[in-house]
Amino acid sequence: MAPGKKIFGIVLAGGEGKRLMPLTADRAKPAVPFGGQYRLIDFALSNLINSQLRQIVVLTQYKSHSLDRHVSQTWRLDGITNSYIASVPAQQRLGKRWFSGSADAILQSLNLLRDEKPDIVVVVGADHVYRMDFGQMIEAHIASGAPATVAAIRQPIALADQFGVIEVEPERPDRIGAFREKPRDPIGLPDSPEEVLASMGNYVFDADALIDAVVRDGDRPDSNHDMGGDIIPDFVARGEAAVYDFNNNDVPGSTDRDRYYWRDVGTIDSFFEAHQDLISALPIFNLYNNSWPIFSQVLNSPPAKIVRDGRGALGTTIDSIVSLGSVISGAHLERSVLGPWAKVDSGAKVVDSVVFERAVIEPNAFVGRAILDKDVVVAEGAQIGVDPARDKARGFTVTDSGITVVGKGVHVVP
Template structure:
């Protein structure tokens, strides 16, 4: 493909509460065996984009570990490859990334040393499948300066989390407002953009000279009347996981057969780093209904409408309902978990009871198995 990829994966969001205390949002586990960033990486690989840069910053250790080899997503290692850029102190600059535009500016040499004419920019905290080639074809056909992939937000209360836009009949963007409190429109930006490489370099350098650091506010909104900025609307599954509620809902969506088939049975598939673990084991007396159970799990109790990630141990007489249990959790005997997200590497003591009433409860237990 005639494009390179940039995945913005350095951000943090307070709406993730305790879940983002020890990992980047792009490293959040999804659907049992995946991480949030796998979806953007797989889309890049499936679109034949050979050269991809991931810009990481906040709590990047587990994310960098996950990205330690490009072989899982099959990026071209002779031409292109997977590049991970974290903020670096240089002679000219000693700052962290000040914003999305500044993150690209601090790694501008990646763009300047590339030869592909176009750039696909995506964020690492969204779950979706997309062929970026179709967006690029649309971008070229419209002779656009920037193309913004957008979708319809079904819940009006969620609009405040996103950039809201209005297009004319020709799909050119006429209005763009970032995270409004209220809006009469429900078309939102998905954080996926296509732009000519030289144009991006020019806009980023100009923004840096003026001390402007945000890609949306300082480029998209600022230039909406000066540049040809078009919207490319999608109606397939798309979810942003940057709040606890949306993260929980997205994992629950994977309990629906049609969502699972769309992501995992229909080609092209989603790729991830593979751990060498045994298959899940169900001991006598275990009851599992409508749940995703990952490799390495051992189940003794009752699991209903839940997602269990890798290496979870469920003790005798446990009941788990409508919950997300992250990696490497030990659940003691007679534990009851309902409407909860249990943080990874937790040890839940026997006879514990946790239930989320009205909102999703995050369970974080002091971990005695891993004390130094």
């Protein structure tokens, strides 16, 4: 990858993730558990590490304790070389203010770039599920000659207001002609009116150009200091932004089903659906591709156990993921993802659900179409996710599509 060039990685991990409440009530969005034993940030960091980046900083701010702990415990690059993944909290280096946006996070962290003096900086978000070889994007960036490159993927036009939308130059399809952040009046692609070309929130910059851009942006009183809203449009206005088509990215070991898989799991519905993508019989996203591993915490815990209960009732599990330390005893789990150390007891049923670490489903309880945060207890005989109106009345979050979310540590009673 880019011989002779020094590459530095920045992971933007300071966002609040309001649309994932209550899962983000107590933790930053990149620290939200995903797929049992992972955290959302593991996907971005695995991609960077598999792409051979070895100097990576994670810029944190909002409720960063569990994120910092995860990064420092799980993502240690040992050795005598100058390799690291460092979690860097907001430090008010430029006066008494926190990061006002993702570009301000980089501006306030310029000391890191000035210390390392990289040639190229890869800037990525921390809240998507995907595999991507940034080496291939860096090669395309260098070949294009542009100082900034934005990774892009086609998305349904109905989602345009969640993304930066790219229009390419008709004459030069590798250059961005226009970029609008979260437009309410999107225009479909000429060859596919129901789709737009969306920014994935992943960028490659020449280091000098990035530094100049965030410094210039810092002086603009009208700016929100946001990468997608301010920095990228600034490069585009100067005709200096290239686009990198994610469909040109070929990750080793990927299958036809998951080669172009990319999910923004910013809402409860998309978070829930991405879990279903993991557990379908032919998974749409394959966690078992060892050529491009998704790394996660090493759990010091016993294996998962699925057994009969004391009275001989079977413990059964179909189309599900069960994390280490979990016990399913005389209970049934179906189309669900169980986090570490979870417990499902005699006669209980968990169907179409996502259950986080250490949750307990007591005997004869029923959980359906629900997300249970860490340490939730569903008491004996209680039901959750069966009657959305009742769940709402009980104070739980229920999405329009009928998924009930139970916040950390809550006891659900019958």
